[in-house]
Amino acid sequence: MDINKLVVGISPTKKLYLDDPYLRESRATVIVSKQEKKNVYVILDESIYHPKGGGQPTDLGLFKGDGFNITLKKVMEVRGVLVHFGKLYGRLPQAGEEIDCILDWKRRNLIMRLHTAGHVLDYALKEVYGRVVDTLGALHGPPTAFTEYQGMPPTPEQIEVIQKRANEIVEDRREVKFVYVSRDELMMAVKDAPNIDRLPKAEKYRLVVIEGVNAIPCMGTHVKNTIEIGPIDVRKVEKTEKGFKLYYAVKEF
Template sequence: MAENLNPTKLEYYEEMWKLQSNATLLSSFQGEDGKQVLILDSTIFHPQGGGQPADTGFIFNSDFKFSVQGVRSKDKIVYHYGFFENSENAVLESKIEKGAEVLLQVDGERRKLNSRLHSAGHLLDACTAIVGLGHLAPGKGYHFPAGPYVEYKGTVPQNELQSKQQQLELEANNLIAKGGKVFASVLPYNEAAALCDGCLPDYIPKGSNPRIIKLGEQPGCPCGGTHVSDISEILGVKVSQIRVKKGMTKVFYNVEP
């Protein structure tokens, strides 16, 4: 259903705090699971991935209103999953046409929470070096509201876990209280590396143009997610546990309500 379509333009890449936008409908069809799917030329909806849940909200015009319940990206095409509200399928088929102009509206409260959780995860990354955990190599992060964590390659001695947990929380909240602007930018490889302490992870192809997130004065890092506009908007972080298992260290955290 997405044959011969250009990659979806990701408007949230540079405007992470934008909650409304206009787009053009490129395709509408029913997926194998029975859900309706919309494909647009551009989107402000963040798809699920990178440890961050998908945005929800609405896509609509004068003819229909589509409730977005899930968003996925595949081969650079973004798929919006959901259902049409208060409309019969027979009527919709005559009204939903390729080229229709639509308005996109993201659930602001959900976006705000997801952005705070994701930003807090990156802030904890920065704090590992501050509290003497610089030997830990970044792994993956899970920034869903239920059970967010950041994971690293490397271990911490069992007798240091409690003290490091307290230190991480203290340093993260010190940085939150201090604040600092957050920016995202797609940059040439060398410029991106310079912002990330001089190097990029091996999974970033040399010569590519990665998107870099930078929180205040902390080193940048490649990331495709959404974030707060200022570190202070995280409000506060609670580090609930540090767990070491099979050569990995997992830091569980959450943000203030």
């Protein structure tokens, strides 16, 4: 299935998780549904499911309706439209039909905690290195969370300080909030954030602001307070071609 063709002429999906990442269930209207053998592609008017991208793995969950269930395998974003792909049980839902959307909350909550932990670690590295450390890539979710940074890897002693400082921020119960800003406001708000030069031009930007820590342009899902992250464990550091990967974990509840 060519999902680029599937989204032609369709308005961007309303992304409910941007303003409420704790929303576990919703009702949405089917815009498009296309069956492919035992699987199905579904586009909704609005969605609680974060797609794969921006350093996050895909959300998972379930669609339920009269005469069908769909177990989600992945969610993709194409030109602002979310395409939900899953295994179909029963009949194919039709355009205009309302369906119940149920999020795999255990997975989402882990991703939220890991993603916010990643932002905290960005700050801890900045403190240890004495400068902003640009990121090259990340996976803030299962199976193994990591952020790849540019530059020389930290020493074992520095790793210990990074973990200690990150967990101090967790225990400080710092508020985490989302704000939207223009590009001019962005440059003032995030002067210490990594990778600002690589941001695409847009009318507005969503910032994830951790109180007294950092403000980073991000479309991901995060916890409301750093205490929800739980203890951060830096598992290992691995040298890469352009820098290093810092692998980390939080406790699974």
